[in-house]
Amino acid sequence: MRAPRSMKEAIRQELADWKLWLARALVVAAAVVAGLTVVGFTWLAETASGYFSALRALAWWAPLLATPAAAAAVVWCTRRFAAGAAGSGIPQVMATLEKEVGESERGLFVSLRLSIAKILLTSGGLLGGLSLGREGPSVQIAAGIMLQVRRFMPSGAPVGVHGLLVAGGAAGIAAAFNTPLGGVMFAIEELARAPERRSSGLIIAAIVLAGLVAVSAHGNGAYFGVIHAPAPGLDLLLPGLLLAVLAGIAGGVFSRLLIASLSGQSLDPFSRFRARRPVLFAAGCGLAVAVIGIVTAGAAFGSGYGATRVMVEGAGAMPPAYALFKFLATWITSWSGVPAGIFAPSLAIGAAIGNDVALLLYGMQMPALIALGMVGFLSAATQAPLTAFIIVMEMVDGHAMVLSLMACALVSYLVARAISPPLYATLAGFQLARLPASPEELPRSPE
Template structure:
């Protein structure tokens, strides 16, 4: 008996196949472009790391040749930092004004359509000026430039392959997240950063989040081929804090919540101070800023730089506890001065160092007044890292993941959650706003005035 199958069933099957095959091609293309974005961002981020370290070491090596000279031992650091900073700011202002600062606010502006991306000029200018700035010892981090460059790489891929506007935003977000992963070797924090920090601009969907994750994954692989599979911060592994000590972390969170608001406020005051000055005065101010940072670095190296040396010094410090709080306040000043200059660089790394210093100082006094708890001060340092970041940026999940991945201390998850959540809620209730939202609004207001 011959079976006859209605022709319409074949048509239904054809439509069904097409309905499944089209999304499959779409998904493969999107994930493939995201992985390409992550690959290029990982390579650029690694090269940026290498160049920054090379310039920093070359400068220090040259200066050390004159460390016995009574004048040159402090004059050379001051002059070299001043000239490198001035050159970096000059290049930015002349060729790519949007390259100044961290760049996170520029990426957020591009995603919401209020800022344009000019990747052809941004990528070389951000790279060169960022190497000059951070290599000179200014108190700025690599993560700002790599996030900014990563977002621009995502846009570049979108333009080359002529993707839709939704896919373009996905690739920009994927590139920015890959840039954070490349800077800190923290893939989970990078994914959460895209979800939290860009939540107002990024259109979430199953495949858009997967695209971000794949870009971050590829960038992390590239970075680990160079750095190895080790945390970015060489820190001891701490035992879990006893549950009865958790109220102390709530107090620490309150302190960091208030501090986050003050930090944001004074950072904007610093930016306004530099922008209000006329051209000649502004040049002198930039040279003076570089000179002060360079001089401080010659007499106390831990007061300057992105924070790597500061973290190591603080965790190994066995001297007077008061030095921790003195260094904390000095680095607040140098961080605000450095960022206010308009040079390219991030504030994540400096904030991590500030959180560590204040957390350690707090932890030492906990041991003085609560000796039976037997808590190592380093536990409060790890909690402080995430708390200041969360209070300032208003991205608590990113702050938690960043602290854990950087230090490899998952056992401190409960103190971290409590400290970060308290800092975030405190900053919110006191009327503070996320720093990158403030910076973006400031840029848009300036553009309207021009």
């Protein structure tokens, strides 16, 4: 056996490897750029939502015109200029990590051009009041930026394409939710199936750095405020179990609906019409979302961030059946074909389910049940229980409820598994169907 190196020798060898330090500098710089881009995207998305709210304040019927028009315009632009930007963005990143996707095909799913398109098209959907989130799109946006680093990497660098995609995608979650730990867990649970051992520390550093950029921009406050819940006791056991099962069923049905709607294989009249006239179908979906938004006094419009914060802070009541209406609005928005994430709407739906269960029990343990509903529905819809638990814990500063949140996420996940296959993995399989059948069919790389 070789004798261990001395500390002086180890330091000299570490500092002498210029390729290693160049790779580290490039990844760190790209992580900062990715974090700043997601911060800018957040500002643009919130500004777009603000303009829609101002339009709705001018006339209650304005969404009946604006929302269908926005949905149709966004779908037309997506199909015409950036087909790879449709949907959440997470399935595209997962598809890019598959072995059958080569260098020339990667631009179909992740590229700088698609990142720019994703920012503009998702913001356009929020400008029309569609029920969508920006967190899933942030994954594809940050991954596209991070992937550009490979152009400048020296040969033999310790970080490959897989590592850059994992770091970028997870950095998008960390920066979008202001939850660095959630980003790390998302990388482990959803993206990093075979992470590169030598670069795992650098990947995690990039994720955390992007999250810190978001913290610098938005402050270190919890995303949805602080949930004021007492230490959970036995009196929360049965309500919590009931809520976990209900959230698991709702999340499983939601996931199954999305898979059936987006597969393109359904034979129902709506799916056939969607295949023939996608832009007109999107306008019809926008009209349906507008009607739902008007019925709920505007609560079902947008990402659901405001409604969730109201419930978490106990600052107001939601319209009756808000959970059902938000569920339908989010499903219809995704079905329309616009670039749309589901994380934030899922949290709003889960919070509303928890709120309804608490009201059913005469207001008992309302703050705790709202937090459990958020983690339960998100875990069930995404089938990523660890990511859901950590994201919700960080967003509501719910460290006193760690075990309860973990248990709820696990129960809801197990219930959802019996109802639906994994959402993102299944949608990633649909993305792979876009691969050309022969080299002659390959498009020129959009990068």
